[in-house]
Amino acid sequence: MKKTVLLGALTVAGLAAGAAAAGTLDDVKARGTLNCGVTTGLVGFAAPDANGEWAGFDVSICRAVAAAVLGDSKAVEFVPTTGKTRFTALASGEIDMLARNTTWTFSRDVDLKFEFTGVNYYDGQGFMVPKELGVSSAKELDGATVCIQTGTTTELNLADFFRANNISYEPVPIETNAEAQQQYLAGACDVYTTDASGLAATRATFDDPAGHVLLPEIISKEPLGPLVRHGDHEWGDVVRWTLNALVSAEELGVTSANIAEMSAGSNNPEINRLLGSEGTLGEMMGLDADWAKSAVMAGGNYGEIFAKNIGEETPVGLARGLNAQWTNGGLLYSPPFR
Amino acid sequence: MSDISFVRTEMLPEQDPPASEVGALGWAKHNLFSGAMNSALTVFSILGIYYVLAALVPWAWSPTWNATSLAGCREILHDLGRDGHFSGACWGVINDRWVQLFMGFYPPEHYWRPIAAFILLGVALSPVLFSDQVPAKLIWFTGLYPFLMPWLLWGGSIWVPLMVLAGFVIAYAAYRFVLDKMSELIALIVAVLVAVVWWLFLMGPIAEFVFNIIPIGMEAVGSRKFGGMMLSLTIGVVAIGFSLPIGVVLALGRQSDLLIVKALCVGFIEFIRGVPLITLLFVASTLLNIFMPPGTNFDIIMRVIIMATLFASAYMAEVIRGGLAALPTGQYEGADSLGLDYWQAQRLIIMPQALKISIPGIVSTFIGLFKDTTLVSVIGLLDPLGLSNGIRANAEWNGVVWELYGFIALMFFVFCFSMSRYSMYLERKLQTGHR
Numbered sequence: 086m087k088k089t090v091l092l093g094a095l096t097v098a099g100l101a102a103g104a105a106a107a108g109t110l111d112d113v114k115a116r117g118t119l120n121c122g123v124t125t126g127l128v129g130f131a132a133p134d135a136n137g138e139w140a141g142f143d144v145s146i147c148r149a150v151a152a153a154v155l156g157d158s159k160a161v162e163f164v165p166t167t168g169k170t171r172f173t174a175l176a177s178g179e180i181d182m183l184a185r186n187t188t189w190t191f192s193r194d195v196d197l198k199f200e201f202t203g204v205n206y207y208d209g210q211g212f213m214v215p216k217e218l219g220v221s222s223a224k225e226l227d228g229a230t231v232c233i234q235t236g237t238t239t240e241l242n243l244a245d246f247f248r249a250n251n252i253s254y255e256p257v258p259i260e261t262n263a264e265a266q267q268q269y270l271a272g273a274c275d276v277y278t279t280d281a282s283g284l285a286a287t288r289a290t291f292d293d294p295a296g297h298v299l300l301p302e303i304i305s306k307e308p309l310g311p312l313v314r315h316g317d318h319e320w321g322d323v324v325r326w327t328l329n330a331l332v333s334a335e336e337l338g339v340t341s342a343n344i345a346e347m348s349a350g351s352n353n354p355e356i357n358r359l360l361g362s363e364g365t366l367g368e369m370m371g372l373d374a375d376w377a378k379s380a381v382m383a384g385g386n387y388g389e390i391f392a393k394n395i396g397e398e399t400p401v402g403l404a405r406g407l408n409a410q411w412t413n414g415g416l417l418y419s420p421p422f423r
Numbered sequence: 424m425s426d427i428s429f430v431r432t433e434m435l436p437e438q439d440p441p442a443s444e445v446g447a448l449g450w451a452k453h454n455l456f457s458g459a460m461n462s463a464l465t466v467f468s469i470l471g472i473y474y475v476l477a478a479l480v481p482w483a484w485s486p487t488w489n490a491t492s493l494a495g496c497r498e499i500l501h502d503l504g505r506d507g508h509f510s511g512a513c514w515g516v517i518n519d520r521w522v523q524l525f526m527g528f529y530p531p532e533h534y535w536r537p538i539a540a541f542i543l544l545g546v547a548l549s550p551v552l553f554s555d556q557v558p559a560k561l562i563w564f565t566g567l568y569p570f571l572m573p574w575l576l577w578g579g580s581i582w583v584p585l586m587v588l589a590g591f592v593i594a595y596a597a598y599r600f601v602l603d604k605m606s607e608l609i610a611l612i613v614a615v616l617v618a619v620v621w622w623l624f625l626m627g628p629i630a631e632f633v634f635n636i637i638p639i640g641m642e643a644v645g646s647r648k649f650g651g652m653m654l655s656l657t658i659g660v661v662a663i664g665f666s667l668p669i670g671v672v673l674a675l676g677r678q679s680d681l682l683i684v685k686a687l688c689v690g691f692i693e694f695i696r697g698v699p700l701i702t703l704l705f706v707a708s709t710l711l712n713i714f715m716p717p718g719t720n721f722d723i724i725m726r727v728i729i730m731a732t733l734f735a736s737a738y739m740a741e742v743i744r745g746g747l748a749a750l751p752t753g754q755y756e757g758a759d760s761l762g763l764d765y766w767q768a769q770r771l772i773i774m775p776q777a778l779k780i781s782i783p784g785i786v787s788t789f790i791g792l793f794k795d796t797t798l799v800s801v802i803g804l805l806d807p808l809g810l811s812n813g814i815r816a817n818a819e820w821n822g823v824v825w826e827l828y829g830f831i832a833l834m835f836f837v838f839c840f841s842m843s844r845y846s847m848y849l850e851r852k853l854q855t856g857h858r
Binding site for chain 2: 124127132133135136162164165166170173266270291401
């Protein structure tokens, strides 16, 4: 009885507090730090270094948002989340935004009540096989044993692909990427399938990377992006346009190297609006005029972040591919800053 | 009849036993080759051990301590002419990250705080663990330690733990004050109420007020900075420390004649034991978040500690109930015949014997609980196992698996093995010859 009353009171208090709560933007400003959900570790996307500093492609998005809102890219409290805890952590307000290689899907957006604020990486599911297998296309994989992470969308995609092509396979269920690497190298399966970025990162760790090939087929769409809670549009705008600012900066040729002189004013009015020397874009969002400048200075524009964390110069070694600017035949297309 | 007769008049000098009965040879003969079957088993075992070591030792014997990445390790091994997937361990990752595996994200300039906390833990435990070898006065420090440890680990104002401590003093004062006028039960209830009101409503503002006048404190360190072995130890130590007394109370409650007390205890024990720990951890990490009003900052580690404590207490209660059940009824009747009341009988006669019987079970529960702390990696806390994933996510160390797991296993083994040795020592010490 007592417990019921207590829980009831807590729930009511929770609802009341939820209704009365200020927007996330004000909370973040008042707190002075951004609580950003990241993965517990994924090569190139988020990882702590030996000093406990987080770095990676997703982490850079967090830092850019913190820089835009608070003017300090270090003012981020990284909250490691697992695949199971990420959505409740966001829904309950433990984190302000989630940047954790999360695929934008209909049900997550609509049913789970989240708002994806854009796509920072277009991924897709691929296959890796040992070269000696002599396979050049996923359609030749009839009867193969496939290492597959259980409980993920990749498992469903795999079943769909093989059924659609009318070929059979034998799944070898595994729990984590590390386990998959060991199983695959030990020959427990002929094929390893997961997101293409993950395959590239995995192959880069092998003793003999050249002995393994990534097959050309990409069998699913995995647009990964940062997300926020439904219903707080001001905060959603901040995250969305911070991401857009990074993309636009690359398109407009604004880099962390030349941003100081660019922000003094240039001939291109869009650059001036972006960097705050013209117009009042920052003020409209409740941020400083130089919000986008801070965001780009945090880790560079989108292209610089990509090159530093997962680009071809890094061990992960991903080509821009779909993630090139629309002017270069990719899918990155930021709406105009106007 | 022959006249040659011989009668020995003095003893022969003692001779050495046959060479096959003493020394290494004798030992081997008696213990390893005492029969055809045993000889065969010995040979097979030796072959088995050799097979494992022959694979393990060359792998582990790998001069890669100073490598800065997996590629660096491979280069070193390649220069030695060792190539291939299992050519050698890459110990550079341990060299690079062992501090992190112990301390997590704790700020390096404050490393002395967890170290001091765990050294003082040893001091605080010594009067309990080795009561005959340290001064008895040290027990006062043991009493203060539960207030000292959180302050050392989390930092902040020193007045908060002092005010929590003051709550006990106030409750005791209230108890004495009411006891003069009314019955014991009412005094107890009043004392508990006073303490709860103090902790919930008065303590916070007063602690803050005093802090503003006399600001003594250390830099606060958030729970998100906890990680690695110190996180496991913090959760394990606190949960172990609290689960034993709670378990005793639950076990006694389950044996009680009072219906409501008994029902509550049985219900609690059966509910907690019927639910996997991982479920309780998910409740702690996600469900509580949804129930509590947004903005309430109920520390995630505190939530996990509470859940782990509840879980261990339920198991502890059943272990101790086993000890209680093993006592002959004569012990209870003897206590009654001496005119001891319930608590005196429990304290002087029943519990010392019941706990002694349960020592192996209690320590098993402790060890199990300590190892279960690794489950927190599932809810995104970075204990050693969680960190090993984070470490592998660095491009330098991606692909390093066995070295990390081996090191973590070694760390856990050291702690669990010492606990188990201590329990054997305690059993020997408390051995009274009754079986």
